[in-house]
Amino acid sequence: MRISALITRIITQFFRDKRTLGLMILAPILVLFLVNLTFNGEEYDPKIAVYDFPEQIEDSLVENGAILKDVSLDKANELIKNKEIDAIIERDGLKSKIALEGSDPSVNKRVVEVFQNALQELSQSQNNPKPDIQFIYGGEDMELFDNLGPVLIGFFIFFFVFLIAGISLLRERSSGTLEKLLSTPLRRYEIVLGYVFGFGLFTTIQSAIISWYAISVLGIMMKGSFIYVLLITFLLSMSALTLGTLLSTFANNELQMMQFIPIVVIPQVFFSGIFNLDTFNKILRGVSKIMPLTYGANALREVMIRGKGWSSIYMDILFLLAFSVLFIILNILALKRYRSI
Amino acid sequence: MDDKYCISISNIDKLYGKKKVLDDINLKVKSKEILGLLGPSGAGKTTLVKIISGIINSSGGNVEVLNTRMPDLNIMNNIGFMAQSDALYEELSAIENLKFFGKIYGLKGKRLSERITEVISLVDLNEDLKKIVSNYSGGMKRRLSLATALLHDPDILILDEPTVGIDPVLRKAIWDELNKLKALGKTIIVTTHVMDEAEKCDRLGMIRNGKLIAVGTPQELKDKTNSNSIEEAFLYYGGVKNEN
Numbered sequence: 071m072r073i074s075a076l077i078t079r080i081i082t083q084f085f086r087d088k089r090t091l092g093l094m095i096l097a098p099i100l101v102l103f104l105v106n107l108t109f110n111g112e113e114y115d116p117k118i119a120v121y122d123f124p125e126q127i128e129d130s131l132v133e134n135g136a137i138l139k140d141v142s143l144d145k146a147n148e149l150i151k152n153k154e155i156d157a158i159i160e161r162d163g164l165k166s167k168i169a170l171e172g173s174d175p176s177v178n179k180r181v182v183e184v185f186q187n188a189l190q191e192l193s194q195s196q197n198n199p200k201p202d203i204q205f206i207y208g209g210e211d212m213e214l215f216d217n218l219g220p221v222l223i224g225f226f227i228f229f230f231v232f233l234i235a236g237i238s239l240l241r242e243r244s245s246g247t248l249e250k251l252l253s254t255p256l257r258r259y260e261i262v263l264g265y266v267f268g269f270g271l272f273t274t275i276q277s278a279i280i281s282w283y284a285i286s287v288l289g290i291m292m293k294g295s296f297i298y299v300l301l302i303t304f305l306l307s308m309s310a311l312t313l314g315t316l317l318s319t320f321a322n323n324e325l326q327m328m329q330f331i332p333i334v335v336i337p338q339v340f341f342s343g344i345f346n347l348d349t350f351n352k353i354l355r356g357v358s359k360i361m362p363l364t365y366g367a368n369a370l371r372e373v374m375i376r377g378k379g380w381s382s383i384y385m386d387i388l389f390l391l392a393f394s395v396l397f398i399i400l401n402i403l404a405l406k407r408y409r410s411i
Numbered sequence: 412m413d414d415k416y417c418i419s420i421s422n423i424d425k426l427y428g429k430k431k432v433l434d435d436i437n438l439k440v441k442s443k444e445i446l447g448l449l450g451p452s453g454a455g456k457t458t459l460v461k462i463i464s465g466i467i468n469s470s471g472g473n474v475e476v477l478n479t480r481m482p483d484l485n486i487m488n489n490i491g492f493m494a495q496s497d498a499l500y501e502e503l504s505a506i507e508n509l510k511f512f513g514k515i516y517g518l519k520g521k522r523l524s525e526r527i528t529e530v531i532s533l534v535d536l537n538e539d540l541k542k543i544v545s546n547y548s549g550g551m552k553r554r555l556s557l558a559t560a561l562l563h564d565p566d567i568l569i570l571d572e573p574t575v576g577i578d579p580v581l582r583k584a585i586w587d588e589l590n591k592l593k594a595l596g597k598t599i600i601v602t603t604h605v606m607d608e609a610e611k612c613d614r615l616g617m618i619r620n621g622k623l624i625a626v627g628t629p630q631e632l633k634d635k636t637n638s639n640s641i642e643e644a645f646l647y648y649g650g651v652k653n654e655n
Contacts, residue, residue, distance in 0.1 A: 071514065071517070072514065074514075075515055076511075078511070079500065079511045082507060086502035086543070245496060246494045246496030247498045247499070249461075250492065250494055250559070253464050254488075254516055255488045408466065409465065409467065409468070410482060411484060
């Protein structure tokens, strides 16, 4: 009853503040659109397992930037599925067969480029037979944005929900209404849950619209089920909502809330797969394990690019749920700073 | 506890870090009186009333309201608190604010609409009930804030600087209101830093630098110090403390 009063109030406030409502939905759409227009590739040293080729060609591959993996073919087939190697190249008579992991278009392009450069250097003739290319995941028509897309969808939802939820609770504090609420018999957990459900409604709508826009309008690659995408983005936004309200307890004004963005939000982008984590040092890679966006982006990629289902994402889902529950509990405890019951 | 008293404050201390903002406060509030807490800003009045209403914890000592140790959620349902800031949701209309706080206090249906009608005519905002609060003047917000504190018909009213920034006409209206509420049997605690306002209280507690320096009716305080005004009496009590 009291929680429902809180929820109704938050929803009414939201509809009165149309700019904030617009920011939550239109800003991510605009930025996704711009990124889609402008993104360019980058260079990368592909990890390749090579079979039945002369040694000269192997050497030439290495010179052209490839990292060769010396493992059995069976092992290689296993490694490629876990994205530990990027490609397997076999020789079949005069033709070459390239099997690409495929989920990252820039990597695909590099593998083919490195292989062709290596052949070119060794043979005088210009017309080497074209290699036969297979994709384990993804496909030829995948663009770089397709790989980035899931991370960006996750990031923008996280970013805006974090900011708006944090500032809303902060304003409740600076306007004195939080104090007023604490002077009533409202319990601390009721305040926190009221916020979670009141905002939860908007974040659900927001995640649905942004995901739909990216998939249907921008045409980002989507192999799996839309329901999973909704579930992941919803849980990701819940973790952003609860983290935002939690951190707002430690900010005294809107500007201080903004200061959490470079500290808490931006680093998550770097760790969630926009950049190849293999080039990061081990300690830094460990840091990514405590970031909600890591799990959200990973699960989104599994579903959208690799077309995987529940069995591949349930761990990520559990982590996102655990983050939200943890932040809710910490939120309730943080309100103890004001009132002990 | 004596029935005559409805609030009993014993040995209250409050520390913020190392700074002591309240130092061993002992005070009893009689039922159905208007008690004024008088002191300059920064004296600790707001901290004291927040401890009484259960919003914050004291560092030491205890407060009993209606024979129950604070903070207690049941007792909080019997206290109306009006903060120094208006504590209203500016995006919402007056009626939406009242409905929200009413539901938080557990009012619903017919009782809720009856109470809203009653408090809104008390503070004379009937005409502006549907207006969005951000379009309200400062004085209207103050009155609406008072209305939210009265919604659940509490026996105890705690008002932190209710008349700050309000024109004299409205200030008089609010005081008339407080006297009406007192006649209805409410116990009222009011903080103020305005000396002439203090004269309107039944009893006064003077607070300076976190200490309660004097308690009594305005007349008593003036007589004891041979002063003509509350201001002189305050200077006398404050001065004595300084010499120690």
